[in-house]
Amino acid sequence: MTAETTGRDTPAPGGSGDSTNERRQAMLDKIARIEAEQQKAVNAGGDYIERHRERGKLTARERIELLVDEGSAFLELMPLAGWGSDFAVGASMVTGIGVVSGVECMIVANDPTVKGGALNPMSLRKSFRAAEIAEKNRLPTINLTESGGADLPTQKDIFIPGGKAFRDLTRSSAMKLPTISVVFGNSTAGGAYVPGMSDYVIMVKEQAKVFLAGPPLVKMATGEETDDESLGGAEMHSRISGSSDFLAVDEYDAIRLARRCMARLNWRKKGSPPAPTYAEPDLDPEGLLELIPTDLKEPFDPREAILRIVDGTSGPGHGDNAVPFDEFKPLYGSSLCVGWATLHGHPIGIVANARGVLMSEEAQKAAQFIQLANQKDTSLLFLHNTTGYMVGTEYEQGGIIKHGAMMINAVSNSKVPHLTVIMGASYGAGNYGMNGRAYDPRFLFTWPSARSAVMGPAQLAGVMEIVMRESTEKKGKPWDADEFEGVKAFVMQMVEDQSLPEFLSGLVYDDGVIDPRDTRTVLGICLSVIDNQPIEGAMNFGVFRL
Incomplete structure (x- = not known):
């Protein structure tokens, strides 16, 4: 079900209790906040701007x-x-x-x-x-x-x-x-x-x-x-x-x-040119404003974003039964959505978080898909909304560490160009596996709804509470829950502030905070720039722990 069929005042897809109207307004408010901060860069010179102009x-x-x-x-x-x-x-x-x-x-x-x-x-x-x-x-x-x-x-x-x-x-x-x-x-x-x-x-x-x-x-x-x-x-x-x-x-x-x-440079691009014609997305990019839940703990379907970013079905190479996004392994590792599409005529592979958490199946699926993209010399687009890799006895015994390492290995050694857009959460090692800044994407942009940190504020404060309580009790001292509430509130606010997109962008951990509706245009420019030289995928990926 798409955003067009849910109704403006009904709960949005994915199980969230907020309506599409609430999501849209929340995103518009975030966009306005970012635009106000960006305007500070335009006006940074203050009175000196007019004095500069007065000098001609x-x-x-x-x-x-x-x-x-x-x-x-x-x-x-x-x-x-x-x-x-x-x-x-x-x-x-x-x-x-x-x-x-x-x-x-x-x-x-x-x-x-x-x-x-x-x-x-x-x-x-x-x-x-x-x-x-x-x-x-x-x-x-x-x-x-x-x-x-x-x-x-x-x-x-x-x-x-x-x-x-x-x-x-x-x-x-x-x-x-x-x-x-x-x-x-x-x-x-x-x-x-x-x-x-x-x-x-x-x-x-x-x-x-x-x-x-x-x-x-x-x-x-x-x-x-x-x-x-x-x-x-x-x-x-x-x-x-x-x-x-x-x-x-x-x-x-x-x-x-x-x-x-x-x-006079006699400049020539050395990469493969995109398709000469292509179609606009099948779904209206305006719907991206209604995609992200007001509470990032709520999941959302990344296909809703993909179909508003990639080329539509009336483009070249599409038959009567064409789809804009050819999903790979759709029934396996369903918390991660991967597949092939074109964007402004450029072929791309897409790796998108579907339900936040990454488990062993998702990690193995991603590693295989990244290898395939390198085999066919195709750029990769990573769309983030992840809380990280799954934890717990069952998952540790199932090999989540080695499977997560497999995904990170594939991302690290991939040679095709990577583009990253952080739409929602990007926490823990999930940021690494999904090609965060440390993994040298050609370009990385965030939406105003994005959050990045070692973990969410509530989780971090909760971990601190458990550790501090156990430490206090081991010393034979009483645990003062009321006193910790002040510490907890301070830590949660600090993590929240340091997770904001403007904070991370201020440290140059991204290349810009963009309006979701501009994502297709921004990525189109980036793919055109990437086309300045040939794309050559990796020949090997080192040792995978199987």
């Missing part, structure tokens, strides 16, 4: 908007980086994937309205992840540069690891992944090495200032008196040092030149 300059997002092809999508990545920290939401930079002169690129733009674009520890984490995505998916990179270098009060957390950024730039060039740096303003100290190590450099006349040390530091170190333009201005670097390849008359001209550079 564009903001980071305005530069990106002019850079990407008209009418094309820009997939912003990690917009909540730094959330919950001492640093501005967004971590003083904007990163994402856009199409420039017909070429998909990684775009990294400093936000000069936030502390002059200075890089803090969260900026570093965000930029490293952007570089990783570019490398793994064979993307050219465009740096829209205007930064005062490192945030000096936090230099101890930046200086040592920060050298990796320069290493990544040179390695990108060696791998034939071109890097373009467009310098709009200051690019000082360590920031000077970004254009210094890029393949193509564009500097804006009378704005770009690129030097290892500014005039005050030069005077202090050497006694020489100089000015910004003579020391590191755009004209000097274009006419004398040769560090600039193109001198732009203004920001618009600089963006034009960047687009021309990209157009």
Whole structure:
């Protein structure tokens, strides 16, 4: 039974007591909360945004908007980086994937309205992840540069690891992944090495200032008196040092030149192209708002999500009896749903939690399916809603550890691209088996309903209570249940807060929190990016404990 047939005010599928209206409203409220937090990144510069514009300059997002092809999508990545920290939401930079002169690129733009674009520890984490995505998916990179270098009060957390950024730039060039740096303003100290190590450099006349040390530091170190333009201005670097390849008359001209550079790269995708035509999903993506129960302990049918994300049955290659999702082993290990589909014409295998808990049958089924995906060089999509692997005497004796290890082995050694979407719960080792962040998915996104932690708040507090009670009684002391209630409430709230998608996204444990209705579009962009290079599955998986 689908969401369309349940009725708006009746209990939703899966046994939950909440109605589809309640689910929908709860999801809309969560989306609104996330959007409000993301808006903080847009407004992070505060009053400096208008002051920046008064100087005749564009903001980071305005530069990106002019850079990407008209009418094309820009997939912003990690917009909540730094959330919950001492640093501005967004971590003083904007990163994402856009199409420039017909070429998909990684775009990294400093936000000069936030502390002059200075890089803090969260900026570093965000930029490293952007570089990783570019490398793994064979993307050219465009740096829209205007930064005062490192945030000096936090230099101890930046200086040592920060050298990796320069290493990544040179390695990108060696791998034939071109890097373009467009310098709009200051690019000082360590920031000077970004254009210094890029393949193509564009500097804006009378704005770009690129030097290892500014005039005050030069005077202090050497006694020489100089000015910004003579020391590191755009004209000097274009006419004398040769560090600039193109001198732009203004920001618009600089963006034009960047687009021309990209157009001349002779860039070609090396992967298999998707089907030229495909159908929209058979079920309305709006129904995704009504899918997730307000209580994540309630199960839901992931097929309801799959049929709203994958291509519909009127696409190419479908006969009269076509289905959009060909489920594999549907009668075995029914707590896990796996099967084949296409998404925006790209073939994919899907691994989705059906009832939360993973048992031996589910783990073995997943391991076999992942091997099949590698055999046929097909990308995998993991849809999370799991409380972890089953526990208890019966399951331990049945080999849940070795079967869970088998699934994790398959995920770990799989070579086809992985994409992950955390829809609901993602607890314990289930996060690992379902290809969580530690397993290097090409992309990982979360829904506003997602929760990730070692276990749920109530379970963790309950375990603590049992352990503390036993410890107290062993010491011959009375157990004070009332006193523990305060500890229990504190622990549950702490775990709940640290499980929130914005908290995890703030730590760059995902690539963004997305509206469920945008899942198909976001995954379509990701699959297109993955298509930049051939997909080759693993030849072996090491030793499976059988």
